[in-house]
Amino acid sequence: MSVKKIVVLPGDHIGPEIVSSAVEVLKTVEKKCSHLKFEFQEHKIGGASIDAFGTPLTDETIKACLEADGIILGAVGGPEWTNPNCRPEQGLLKLRKSLGVWANLRPCTFPSKSLLKYSPLKSEIAEGVDFCVVRELTGGCYFGERTEDNGSGHAMDTWPYSVEEVTRIARLAAWLAQTYNPPAPVTLLDKANVLATSRLWRKTVAKVFKEEFPHLTLKNQLIDSAAMLMVKNPRALNGVVLTDNLFGDIISDESSVIPGSLGLLPSASLSGIYGQTENLNCLVEPIHGSAPDIAGQGIVNPVGTILSGALLLRYALNAHKEAAAIESAVEKVLNDASIGGRGLYTRDLGGDAKTVDITKAVVEELEKIL
């Protein structure tokens, strides 16, 4: 049995509080599953790294991440790092780039039905929402050449994509769709009635599905209608939602408010597919920020980070059963919280439970399940 190296990057403010919850849950998995052995190694990133080393990401941290089997990140940033040329976020963007994680997975679902009441959407609209946004993460207008307006009165961004970049992420989306039972439909979001790159996406994704995954359902949706549908009838997008870097940034954030608290949702960034890609890199993190306003009080919701740990097990270590067990444990705790009143909801859900209360409850449930 090989030991799996997991790099832990707590980051700033609430970061250390939430990653320690996730680590505790992963240690419970390790304790109960004799075939899994973890070695955790902690490193600084973001503001914490700026304070210690003058840079938001050191070469040493990058090296450790590249050698790891998986990386779990808390959150970076805060109002105290004001130098525009040395921002905590730059550490995160540089890490994504160094790891070559070109696919960002953002599942959007209710970890417990009891949370429906927290959705800004009416319950009958939000109920049953269950999709995963697959966002391209290292291309498009995020990484095209640009011309700043340095006095000319003109600026320009460019938005390049290649068949190669789109093919690999189309395959990843199809692979993900096949992990559902029955296989999930894949909806490609683009603006093919305007953009050349969207037409490249549409053509390339259609080709990959036709030639390699003819049994899967591929749908097309313009990004503007998708932004409507996400509010009006989000279940119509259930399954896998595939899209480019910028559209993915917007639509995944739009979708993330549906379950009622940003504190609930995980994400995973991947450089490929387990078993198909050599030296697979996998970086998981909750989707919320570093929340300086509530740091240090022990009241942050650890669920998004705990569920990120589950994604690490699933996508980096192929440990599906264990990932599902964490998800079930979280669901159980949140269901119980709704029955027993507010006891085990954190403040973002109107409760007064502490981070450690939730973590302890999840660990206990997990010990029963595994």
Add this chain to the structure above:
Amino acid sequence: MSVKKIVVLPGDHIGPEIVSSAVEVLKTVEKKCSHLKFEFQEHKIGGASIDAFGTPLTDETIKACLEADGIILGAVGGPEWTNPNCRPEQGLLKLRKSLGVWANLRPCTFPSKSLLKYSPLKSEIAEGVDFCVVRELTGGCYFGERTEDNGSGHAMDTWPYSVEEVTRIARLAAWLAQTYNPPAPVTLLDKANVLATSRLWRKTVAKVFKEEFPHLTLKNQLIDSAAMLMVKNPRALNGVVLTDNLFGDIISDESSVIPGSLGLLPSASLSGIYGQTENLNCLVEPIHGSAPDIAGQGIVNPVGTILSGALLLRYALNAHKEAAAIESAVEKVLNDASIGGRGLYTRDLGGDAKTVDITKAVVEELEKIL
């Protein structure tokens, strides 16, 4: 008293049904207000124009529109026009371009409080939403040079903006904010942490507000957070929401589902500001499409088009009192509908009223108000 020329472009499918409602309402205004005199002139556009002349927009129609004081459009498109090189939508895009209408105004509010129950958002979240999206309409990645993938495996879009383009729309947004009492805040949406054009927008808009409108409140919001906020707490965007062509396309569509039916909302596209711009062009249209499935049955909701007529009065003819009167009449009819049961709701709102019923009721109310 000069006669105001209004070009009427019914377009396709339900188009003729809804524009005739708006025209009837405008004729009521004319009848009651001796200082207003209209001359209506009808032309074809979209599929109707393809069928008659082989092109979705003739030079004759463009000429008539350029000479008009205002243009009212129904909707274009339908499944029967299948030639990709001769699509009804091309007529609309060409018309916008020929008219040079660089600002698209999309008010988002509930025409009647009784409609809150139709929103996909919970009532307490949707209540009091009242903003106007100002979208740049003739620049950005819609009109930059592009490279299609013609076998090279690469495509690219470009996304140019100039200080000039941004300055004029910043002024229009500020002017619009000043029409509110008290003046409304303006929120600029961009992706300034990534895009050079967004940084140009941010800098330019800040300069215009600082130098020319120092009394107005200008806020910045990243487009991804705005897409969240639009669902989680849309009132936070109340006032004027200023943004670029692509972001405006996405965010205005996202917002348009809040009031519960696309059939309720109007839009106006302008080439400048009344009283400040020579040969001002103004094209108004409902935000919904041509709805082939319900065409010819007389059941379409005319409210979005009737309210578009109000925008034409306000922005093209400076007839504020009359515009507000139409809006009040619509509100009264929808309020009454909610009291009297489903009687005066059209099918999109779960009722069985006909297009003509709504139109007649609005006309009657308007006659009382004016």
